[in-house]
Amino acid sequence: MFGRDIGIDLGTANVLIHVKGRGIVLNEPSVAAVDMKSGKIVAIGQEAFDMAGRTPDNITAVRPLKDGVIADFDKTEKMLKHFLDKINVKSMFGKPRVLICCPAQTGTVEKKAIREAVEKIGAKEIYLEEEPKVAAIGAGIDINQPVGSMIIDIGGGTTDIxxxxxxxxxxxxxxxxxxxxxxxxxAYYIKRKHQLLVGERTAELIKMNIGSVCPEGRDETMNVRGRDTVNGLPRTVTITSAEISGALLETMRHIISSATSVLERTPPELSADIIDRGIIITGGGACLHGVDTLLSGELNVPVFIAEDPLSCVVNGTGKMLEQLDQLVKVKQR
Structure with missing residues (x-):
């Protein structure tokens, strides 16, 4: 079965693919560039991402997934087919068995859409697993022990707690x-405060370079270029870490509120385990400066960032692929 089992982290922001025996073979943005006149896809993945904001008006970069679920079935299917063709998994090994992840509270309709998209690309068998569980495995947690482990997986479109x-x-x-x-x-803050329009990629760079959710954690500045909302001309402004911290806190409050709700619904014995073991953060959001300090202070629980947080989900699929036959037997009982 060498190489015939694959794990897919189908993320809103990125798709990562793990092939059994080969490791992570693909990590590309979940983006398709579409010619709006003809409706045809002209680029997928990194190539499409690089086009964002730099193409004629008729070429638009779109994300087939939104908030962790499939928003455009046809484009998702074509994107997955493109990625599988790129890694040549089908031609080398025949139809693969696919283990794919979805958010913890994905509904029946959304799960069906994921299954159908994977079926369309020629999967032999399909296994859906909940993302936080797979992320925990990828972070090195033994989830089968009779102790409580808490994971906060901050992805592109959703946060799973x-x-x-x-x-x-x-x-x-x-x-x-x-x-x-x-x-x-x-992007909204810069538009409102500085009357400057910036693109998605620029906002992402600001977040990673000077962003922080710990107000005293960073004291940096960054020159940001964009288009003036008043006269439409290019302009540069200087943004500070303190400004960005204020802009980010409202979104973080939603995550903190949900984490508090999960803790409130956790049995006391498991709550005690979490106090002892701490909370693990995975996903791209774990890379945001000060996120562990903020969550620890608000939740009164130790918080740790996983090693290689961006790859925890796909690494978890790799570990689960090693035991896929046993998992199948358990589910068939």
């Missing part, structure tokens, strides 16, 4: 506030 014990999610919540919303908050 879950308490796991004995391989089962005990309490969870999926928040449609995550990395993309943090970037949008930055």
């Amino acid at each position: 879950a308490v796991i014990s004995m391989g089962t999610i005990v309490a969870s919540e999926t928040v449609k506030k995550a990395g993309d919303h943090l970037s949008s908050a930055i």
